[in-house]
Amino acid sequence: MLLGKKFALLLTALLASAESLTDKATATVYTKCVAPNTIALTFDDGPWTYEKELSDFLTNNGVKATFFVNGDNYGCIYDATIVQSLQYTFRAGHQICSHTWSHPHLTDLNKTQTALEKVLGIKTPWLRPPYGEYNDLVRQTAYENNKSLVTWNFDSLDSDGATAAQSKGYYDSQIAKHPADLIILNHETEVNTVRQVIPYVVPKLKAAGYKLVTVAECLGGQAYSSVASFGSRDSTWKC
Ligand SMILES: [Zn+2]
Numbered sequence: 001m002l003l004g005k006k007f008a009l010l011l012t013a014l015l016a017s018a019e020s021l022t023d024k025a026t027a028t029v030y031t032k033c034v035a036p037n038t039i040a041l042t043f044d045d046g047p048w049t050y051e052k053e054l055s056d057f058l059t060n061n062g063v064k065a066t067f068f069v070n071g072d073n074y075g076c077i078y079d080a081t082i083v084q085s086l087q088y089t090f091r092a093g094h095q096i097c098s099h100t101w102s103h104p105h106l107t108d109l110n111k112t113q114t115a116l117e118k119v120l121g122i123k124t125p126w127l128r129p130p131y132g133e134y135n136d137l138v139r140q141t142a143y144e145n146n147k148s149l150v151t152w153n154f155d156s157l158d159s160d161g162a163t164a165a166q167s168k169g170y171y172d173s174q175i176a177k178h179p180a181d182l183i184i185l186n187h188e189t190e191v192n193t194v195r196q197v198i199p200y201v202v203p204k205l206k207a208a209g210y211k212l213v214t215v216a217e218c219l220g221g222q223a224y225s226s227v228a229s230f231g232s233r234d235s236t237w238k239c
Contacts, residue, residue: 020138026139029125029149031125033181033218039210040218041065041198042152043188043231044099044128045159047086048074053150055089057194061202068099068128068150071112075209081120082238087230090120095214095223097126097150104153107112110145118237121228126150128216132185150215152185156197161186164196171201175208183218 030239033040047069058065060131067089069232090096096150101111127147129138134149142149154174174182186193205212216223 024140025135025143026136027142027149028133029139029151030215030219031151031203032153032183034220035211035213035218036180037210038213038218039182039184039205040215041184041186041202041212042128042150043066043186043193044068045070045073045103046075046188047077047082047089048193049081049085050191051085051089051188053129054188054194054198055085055092055094057199058094058202059092060104061206062239063202063206063212064095064214064217065212066095066097066126068097068126069112069116070099070103071101071115072221072239073103077112077115077119078233078237078239083233086119090097090122095126096120096122097128097215098147099128100130113145117228118231121230123225125222125225148221150183150219152183154179154182155185155195156193158190158193158197164192167193167197168200171197171204175201175204178208181218183215 038235041058041063041064043065044065069077069086071077077083077086086096096116098112103113113123115125125147127142127145128150132151134142139149154170156162156170160169162170187199188194202212214223
């Protein structure tokens, strides 16, 4: 996998320089799954109060999903209850990745990396840029921080005002077309997503023959670049 990833990074760099976009190496951007017949359900913008409920639903249905978390967006990643639910979700085997600290249009990568190392003991190689936005500068910065960017190729539009019925309809249309390789954007901060849309679509996606896997599995990569034990709270655990 490492060789493949390095090759992909090299290729990206070569293409970028061939196009005269930049003379610096840039991170790979993934928009869809590579492994056949897989779907990666992803949940952004947490950690938040519905996370344990969502984690349990997924676990009880044999699904592993991916949570792209912020440091200080809906909640503070160091708050005691948030730490508890994030560690719970991580222990359940869901993949945790960075979605930046405060959900800016341009990223501060290190702060969330530090928080994930303290709270979960992990270094994540995956970054989801807020709003799915990136440019050469973001890609260069991501590359220098050993990150690949992960966006999506299907959006439930749950954070853009879609009702639960509308999001379910978007999923139904996708399932009818049966694409091979979806990375799906959802938000763990939307109660309709947690309590209505996901319980409705997970059985349907499984019945359609998909394997619901983490982003790392769907991309044929490693979940984490390193894993250690959870840290202990100290005075630096604050937003
Ligand atoms: Zn977001």
